[in-house]
Amino acid sequence: MCPRDRAKRRTQERILDAAERVFAEKGYHQTLVDEIARTSRTSKGAVYFHFPSKEALFAALMDRLAARLLREVEGAIAAERGGVAKVRAALEAVTRRLARHRRLAKVLLVQSFSSPAFVRKRLEVLERFAGLVRAQLDDAIAEGSIAPVDTAVVAHAWLGAVHELVVRWLYTGEPPLERAVPELTALLLRSVGLEPASEPERPSSTKTREQKQGQS
Amino acid sequence: MCPRDRAKRRTQERILDAAERVFAEKGYHQTLVDEIARTSRTSKGAVYFHFPSKEALFAALMDRLAARLLREVEGAIAAERGGVAKVRAALEAVTRRLARHRRLAKVLLVQSFSSPAFVRKRLEVLERFAGLVRAQLDDAIAEGSIAPVDTAVVAHAWLGAVHELVVRWLYTGEPPLERAVPELTALLLRSVGLEPASEPERPSSTKTREQKQGQS
């Protein structure tokens, strides 16, 4: 039965891949199950054999995308030492991946509002990411790197900021992420009192931060 | 014809009021034009007399809500003197109003993702708010209150942060806005290097910010 199972799994993946493509492109409501079937080169029956409904298919897709993104971010965090570095790494990992995978971003950040059921699921998904961020923040607070803050509020505020900038970039191309991400990273770090000193990508802009210190 | 025009306007308002209620409650796609007609105590024909389509009705509703919110925020800003105070006032005005008018928040922050057309409109609407914020930030930079930053990025990041926290609060009740708003305000001010000094509600946390400075 193992080869059978493998084939089954493969079909399911094909359907999810197709769903990702079509949902991202057309949006949840404009997407026809027929088109997912066609795109997946399977059949409508196969879609409904593997997923009980269009809604459930979308939810499964959200799960898959969130899990992948989460794994990526966890990897990025694990690769760094030190609270601040981890925070920065997480932020950069998320934005980088969302920027590279527009479909991921569209599904997770935009289509996830398509229906009340998804809004709640989106909150759950974001909660997982917020958990990661909070853990780093709590560590940083514990080690004295940053002053105590309500890390729940901070985490969600950060995610919202990322969300908004990515969505805007997705639809308007502005501001370009290469420019926005370092600025955003600096902004978020500053928001918890961290000096966004050694930015690898835009050392020039770092200077201006130092001036700002003298002002306050 | 003036009295007739007045009646016309009134019907239109009734429809918009009904649309606001129903769209906020059920979401764009779950809302039937029939239900808007019923709720507005007019008729389906009336709806289509005043608005060319369901989509246009929703767009008009977004405009009306955005205009009201914008007016509120402009008022709050105008009432203050000094860049920092204006920034703070704007933030508080937005969150306060969204919190008081859940329907406003649901339509503008959540339902506005319901269709690709609305996503773009939402970006335009947010752009207007971002414009307000940017203007204050630019003033603050000009007057030397804060260090130069990419105010476009900052403004959108801020709006995203507000968006996320309000949406989360709408659906889960957590974190309570009374707690989240001051924290968020402080966070955002800090993100541009401002000391969120005189917070009325959480003066204790202010102290810790000063310690943080010494760490970097």
Place this chain on the structure above:
Amino acid sequence: MCPRDRAKRRTQERILDAAERVFAEKGYHQTLVDEIARTSRTSKGAVYFHFPSKEALFAALMDRLAARLLREVEGAIAAERGGVAKVRAALEAVTRRLARHRRLAKVLLVQSFSSPAFVRKRLEVLERFAGLVRAQLDDAIAEGSIAPVDTAVVAHAWLGAVHELVVRWLYTGEPPLERAVPELTALLLRSVGLEPASEPERPSSTKTREQKQGQS
């Protein structure tokens, strides 16, 4: 609003007429709502505007047909004097009308088994007819024309007998109703001890009954 209502009613009737034709011809499950719409020269939307579902439409049709048949039978009964004559009149009215209106018969006697929900409705409909029959039988018993019997059992047994012979005739043409109905009427009357003497239509067959008397 009266003309509007009249038009509405007319459309509803058109749909019921079409439904009667198509359901009788194709059976409930083979009938497409599309075809009812087409046959009624209205539209699928009209069908669903007037009836909440295909099932409800069928039920409404059963009601209409049953009401008509019932009215006919009540008329036939009212036209006669004397328990026995009324019983005979009722039997003949039912069979005559079912024979003349094959669609009525198909829908009420055959299609009414198409779905569990209809089976129950059919029982209710038959119950109404049984009620009529019982009333006559009870009268006949009261006036001493026939001996006491369980009129509920008798009524349903009679209806079953009629049902079976009409259905068989509908599908096979055998036995021809002109022959079967008098025989059946005699049979049923005899079953409650009545002498089916003066049959207007087949006086010849009456003779054989009289021979039978000598045997018992």
Place this chain on the structure above:
Amino acid sequence: MCPRDRAKRRTQERILDAAERVFAEKGYHQTLVDEIARTSRTSKGAVYFHFPSKEALFAALMDRLAARLLREVEGAIAAERGGVAKVRAALEAVTRRLARHRRLAKVLLVQSFSSPAFVRKRLEVLERFAGLVRAQLDDAIAEGSIAPVDTAVVAHAWLGAVHELVVRWLYTGEPPLERAVPELTALLLRSVGLEPASEPERPSSTKTREQKQGQS
């Protein structure tokens, strides 16, 4: 190959058993081939290996059930001596078995109307039973026990009466068969001029028949 054949036969029986259960419970159209496969603890493939289609499976089931019922009735008839006794025995055997096996009754009496194809098959099946009854009636007429009647009409009328009462009892529980069957038997016997003499349960009513004769 004989043992293999035996296994094959056993699987077929399992499927028929399952089909009987499910068809009786849910009705033909509500029954999924999947569910028959599951209930039979075989597989969908097995069902289609043994029966060419769902429709054929149902037809085969009708055949099996009819054959069993027919055998029972034939046995009951054979066990009796004398036309009248045989007639009575047949009636009682049919009703008794239908009452004891509700699934048999539901499939044969109700589901058999589910589709035009089945209606015809049902007519054939009933024809076989009618043949049995007719044979007894013809014998009774030949031996002079009853007066000559159109035995085809009588047989089908009787079956219809039984059908209706059993179906009603199946769905409503009323009238209870213990009460209805003797009454029905007496009724049917009377319908051909037989005195339903030795009824165990309602001996009183027998007398009244004789009075009735004098009325006509």
Place this chain on the structure above:
DNA sequence: CATGAATGAGCGTTCATTCAT
């Protein structure tokens, strides 16, 4: 022989939109 994943034609129902009154 058995299995169950895959197929796809088919259908009931929805609902934004129109227009005669």
Place this chain on the structure above:
DNA sequence: GATGAATGAACGCTCATTCAT
């Protein structure tokens, strides 16, 4: 201007049947 009956294109979902393993 207002009404609501009528329209019909659109779509999610079902399920009998097939066939590769």
